[in-house]
Amino acid sequence: MGGLLVALNAGKTSLSTNQKVIEIAGNNIANVNTPGYSRQKAILEPYPSLNFNGFMIGQGVKVGDIVREHDAFLSSQIQEKSASYGEADAKTFPLAELESLFGITDGGLSTEIDNFFDSWQELTANPGGQTERDIVIQRGELLADSFHTAVSELDGVKRNIDESLLSKIDGINNNLQRVADLNTRISAIEASGQSANTFRDERDQLLNELSSSIGIQSLEDKEGNIMIQLPGGQPLVQKGTALTLEGEVVADELQLQVNSNGTTVPVDTSTLGGAFKGLLEVRDQLIPDLEGQLDKLAYTLVTEVNALHSTGTDLNGSTGNLFFDAPPSPAPPADIWDGAANAIAVALSSPDEVAAGQTSAPGDNTIALQIAELGNAKIVDGTDTLVGAYSRISAQVGLEAGQNELATAANEDTMTQLQNLRDGKVGVSLEEEMINLIQYQKGFEASAKFLSTVDEMMDTILTIKR
Amino acid sequence: MKTTQTTVYRSLQNQLFKMQNSMLDLRMSAATGKRINKPSDDPSAIRPVLNARSQVQKSDRYLRTMGNAADRLDILDSHLDQIGNLLINAQETLIAAGNGSQGPDDLVNYSNAMGHIKDELFALANSNVDGKYIFAGFAEDTKPFEEADFLTTYHGDSGQMELEIAPGERITANLTGDELFQGAGGGINIFQLLDDIQNDLAVGDSPTALSRLDDLKNATEQVSRKRSQMGNVAARVENAQGHMEDIKIDMQEVQSLYEDADIIEVITSLNQQQMAFEAALNVTSQVSELSILKYL
Numbered sequence: 001m002g003g004l005l006v007a008l009n010a011g012k013t014s015l016s017t018n019q020k021v022i023e024i025a026g027n028n029i030a031n032v033n034t035p036g037y038s039r040q041k042a043i044l045e046p047y048p049s050l051n052f053n054g055f056m057i058g059q060g061v062k063v064g065d066i067v068r069e070h071d072a073f074l075s076s077q078i079q080e081k082s083a084s085y086g087e088a089d090a091k092t093f094p095l096a097e098l099e100s101l102f103g104i105t106d107g108g109l110s111t112e113i114d115n116f117f118d119s120w121q122e123l124t125a126n127p128g129g130q131t132e133r134d135i136v137i138q139r140g141e142l143l144a145d146s147f148h149t150a151v152s153e154l155d156g157v158k159r160n161i162d163e164s165l166l167s168k169i170d171g172i173n174n175n176l177q178r179v180a181d182l183n184t185r186i187s188a189i190e191a192s193g194q195s196a197n198t199f200r201d202e203r204d205q206l207l208n209e210l211s212s213s214i215g216i217q218s219l220e221d222k223e224g225n226i227m228i229q230l231p232g233g234q235p236l237v238q239k240g241t242a243l244t245l246e247g248e249v250v251a252d253e254l255q256l257q258v259n260s261n262g263t264t265v266p267v268d269t270s271t272l273g274g275a276f277k278g279l280l281e282v283r284d285q286l287i288p289d290l291e292g293q294l295d296k297l298a299y300t301l302v303t304e305v306n307a308l309h310s311t312g313t314d315l316n317g318s319t320g321n322l323f324f325d326a327p328p329s330p331a332p333p334a335d336i337w338d339g340a341a342n343a344i345a346v347a348l349s350s351p352d353e354v355a356a357g358q359t360s361a362p363g364d365n366t367i368a369l370q371i372a373e374l375g376n377a378k379i380v381d382g383t384d385t386l387v388g389a390y391s392r393i394s395a396q397v398g399l400e401a402g403q404n405e406l407a408t409a410a411n412e413d414t415m416t417q418l419q420n421l422r423d424g425k426v427g428v429s430l431e432e433e434m435i436n437l438i439q440y441q442k443g444f445e446a447s448a449k450f451l452s453t454v455d456e457m458m459d460t461i462l463t464i465k466r
Numbered sequence: 467m468k469t470t471q472t473t474v475y476r477s478l479q480n481q482l483f484k485m486q487n488s489m490l491d492l493r494m495s496a497a498t499g500k501r502i503n504k505p506s507d508d509p510s511a512i513r514p515v516l517n518a519r520s521q522v523q524k525s526d527r528y529l530r531t532m533g534n535a536a537d538r539l540d541i542l543d544s545h546l547d548q549i550g551n552l553l554i555n556a557q558e559t560l561i562a563a564g565n566g567s568q569g570p571d572d573l574v575n576y577s578n579a580m581g582h583i584k585d586e587l588f589a590l591a592n593s594n595v596d597g598k599y600i601f602a603g604f605a606e607d608t609k610p611f612e613e614a615d616f617l618t619t620y621h622g623d624s625g626q627m628e629l630e631i632a633p634g635e636r637i638t639a640n641l642t643g644d645e646l647f648q649g650a651g652g653g654i655n656i657f658q659l660l661d662d663i664q665n666d667l668a669v670g671d672s673p674t675a676l677s678r679l680d681d682l683k684n685a686t687e688q689v690s691r692k693r694s695q696m697g698n699v700a701a702r703v704e705n706a707q708g709h710m711e712d713i714k715i716d717m718q719e720v721q722s723l724y725e726d727a728d729i730i731e732v733i734t735s736l737n738q739q740q741m742a743f744e745a746a747l748n749v750t751s752q753v754s755e756l757s758i759l760k761y762l
Contacts, residue, residue, distance in 0.1 A: 032470075032471065032472070033472065095506075096504075099504045099505050099506060100504065102505060103504060103505065104502065104505060104512055104515055104516060106519075110516050110519070110520070111519075114519070114520045114523050114524075115523075118523060118524070118527050121524075121527045121528075121531065121630065122527065122530075122531075124531070124628075124629060124630060125530070125531050125534040125535075125629060126534070128598070128606060128607070357604060357625075359604055359623065359625070361603070361604030361605040361606070361607075361608075361623055361625060362598075362604070362605075362606055362607050363598065363602070363603065363604040363605065363606035363607075363625060363627060363640075364604035364625055365604075365627065365628070365629075366625075366628070369628060369629075369630055369636070372630065373630070373634075375520070375524070376524075376633055376634075387516050387517065387520050388513065388516075388517070390516065391512045391513040391515075391516045391517070392513070394505045394509075394512045394516075395505065395509040395510070395512045395513065396509075397505050397506075398504070398505025398506040398507070398508075398509035398512060399506070399509045400506075401504070401505065401506035402506035402507075402509060405506060409484075412480070413480075416476060416477065416480050419473075419476060420473045420476065420477065421467075423470045423472050423473045423476075424467040424468055424469065424470065424473065425467065427468075427470045427472055427473070428470060428472075429468045429469070429470040429471070430470075430471055430757070430758065430759075431468075431758045432468060434758045434759070434762060435758075438762075
């Protein structure tokens, strides 16, 4: 009878174990669409055997551990690629704004430059005409407006980037704090020998998000704590403590810094990664470069037109007049053309003041002829026309946006591939779970059958004596 | 490796997004008729497109300037024609006066006739078209010759009105009164000449008057030389006009080549993409039908 009781016990362990495994399959199925969920599986192991008259006899089965499927290589790949994808993806919006700003449709800056010189050419045919003179001044004002619009829209793009950075900082700090909290929990749970499966999934997911936004590097220690640092080496999370990222507006521009116990460390494109790096690169490198080129364009235009205009005489006989206000003269080491695009303005107020000729004679068109020719002349750096220089700016933006489009698409493909690989390795497959269900259901049924057999056997034994 | 449901849906979704994006681009091309709608569509085409666009605009302006130049030259030509006729008239008068059979009264009449011719020339020299004196150089608001001193003094300036009719190509579209009428720069002072002849005839000295006939012929020559000079300029403008129109068409072609979409190609690609999109949608809808759950 003793053997039967042992068998009864073994049957019981089998019933509950198969039930447990089905429970796990159910949980896997429930999480089939949960992002970052790793398939869990039961590690089954036999109960230690007992010595019975010199034979080792098994005592049934138990769930030794529930572990999650995991592939450290894939996880780190995904984390790494998240940073590149985040960087390229973040640039998409500001670059699209810049593209529309430096577009090539009619009515852009290049059209205004053409129109301005066209009005001078028109003036050459009738240098004394009030209408023609008025048109020259108006075209000059429209051209100045175009420059102002371009500069203020560039500023607008910068401000949008600042807004977007600022709005992300809270989320990032929250994520950093959550990683620190999870570190504490995971190390505590795993110190007791259990697996903190869902907490690890959650932490992996947070790391991917952080990598995508600020391009972190992470390292796991023996106790299961993840340490996070920026690509530049600035630590952000150590065990259970997280530092915070802060934004401070200095001179109308958002400066980012890491606050570590009261001391702040500034961070920029060289120390950040991911979306922040992408946005800051546009804000701190591309846009200033474009502004510089716009300034240079405006500066060249203003100085060349003024140089010719001041040699002429207006209808009132006064000479040495500037057509545009003289550009600001910034103190070195700033480039001489700094701020010219924003400062460009027509200096004349009355059509009489346009110096179309060398003399004040109304039929004199010599200066107008020379200024009209500036439109064709290679005056920017001596190598390019004004419209040519504008097309260089536009092409630069176009190239940058085109490259970024390619980079975004490529990174997106890679991310999809990696996520598919990850799903293939550690994701939940409904087919697999269904087959497992069948398998363990059969196991459960067999255990039940076994138990009823043992029961019958016990009945048989009990009916020996009537 | 297993393929999970998430993998299938993720891949299909990405594919659908991509197709939608490329269809959007194609639709934009079809709707605008342009191959380049934003700089990144083809950064290398921006310079040729903008350049061609300015060239087209400049060609338009050159054509209008040439129209203006042609008008000026026409007006000039008709005035020079009248001046030439006047001087031939003066020659005839002088020859008639100097044939030796005229009495003193006749000579006074001829002298008066010569005075009229001089006055007419004076009026022509002060011709004003559209509020501008055409022989005053740049000083088009100044009467170039005054009654009091027109024999020797010119109130205009020596400005040569140049117009640009093609990049770097300028023509002169005016004549200054001092050069044409007063012989500035080594010519004959026609006013003075006519005045001298008039005075000689008035005092009955027909031989002296007749001795100036060669000068008068030279003066006529001086005017017709200027006229043919201006005629050449006008011919040049006319040639340049045809040439500039060709350039404009060329430039429009260049612009279109870089900027305009090949509509047939766009529509074909769009149809192709739509077919592929429909196929992808079909596949997506069938994924859910094929499931292990059906067989359990």
